[in-house]
Ligand SMILES: Nc1ncnc2c1ncn2[C@@H]1O[C@H](COP(=O)(O)OP(=O)(O)OP(=O)(O)O)[C@@H](O)[C@H]1O
């Protein structure tokens with residue numbers, strides 16, 4: 001994971017209801033537009049965030065998402081950190097597999113978000129919660 | 140007081156108005172911010188209207204939706220499964236190319252669902268195909284004309 005990942009200086013948005021997902025996605029999209037991300041990259045970023053945010057509401061009840069601009073030399077990117085204090089994931093590598101779902105879903109959220117972003121890291125402890133950190137670069 | 144049957148159910152207000160008949164198609168405008176309770180009433184209404192009009196196709200119009208994530212994928216799939224039980228089929232329209240590409244990359248495959256560009260194409264398809272044969276119309280999102288299979292392979296990890 002790139003050294004610039006983190007929550008310092010980031011905008012923090014509480015995620016508790018569906019409307020909060022819309023808010024996070026709007027914020028990310030306008031930031032991506034400001035940074036001249038291509039249309040496809042904007043959609044990819046927003047859908048990845050939407051997946052992670054839905055997981056928070058579905059599996060942890062509530063959490064928070066941090067958004068900020070980061071740089072790798074001259075290359076701008078958007079860093080997303082999503083954090084909750086829910087039940088956590090007992091087998092992260094299983095949860096990252098396509099089609100795996102404990103919630104009757106398609107099981108595409110986590111593996112899909114990983115594919116759509118350039119950098120993706122998930123840290124989860126049972127009983128403590130889950131943190132997903134990801135970056136999309138505008139290369 | 141005028142009270143249309145369709146509007147007596149509270150959860151239904153705003154849902155019934157999104158369903159319209161067009162020849163053999165049932166046109167369903169998917170709301171931008173689809174919520175869980177709406178999904179249930181929408182599914183119920185769609186089945187009701189298929190029976191009412193003997194519709195052969197249900198066209199889910201996504202032109203109001205700009206973030207089509209797995210939640211919508213799940214919605215499309217459950218709708219397709221249910222509609223299929225009535226003998227009709229689901230078509231989707233109004234998805235921007237970037238959104239379709241992203242859905243494929245996300246890993247969403249929607250067996251048994253056809254995507255078309257717009258209403259014109261949906262109508263043309265329903266006119267030429269008529270009643271579909273359940274065994275021969277399997278079309279996956281990845282098999283669509285504007286997304287060749289190599290695009291899909293590319294996105295597979
Ligand atoms: N924040 C979280 N807290 C606890 N468990 C989680 C969290 N996010 C994901 N999971 C677990 O990981 C599994 C896989 O998540 P993923 O998003 O890939 O699929 P899904 O949510 O089940 O279905 P889909 O996203 O396709 O609707 C979930 O079913 C759930 O068990």
Ligand SMILES: [Mg+2]
Pocket residue numbers: 051054055105108109110209
């Ligand atoms: Mg999910």
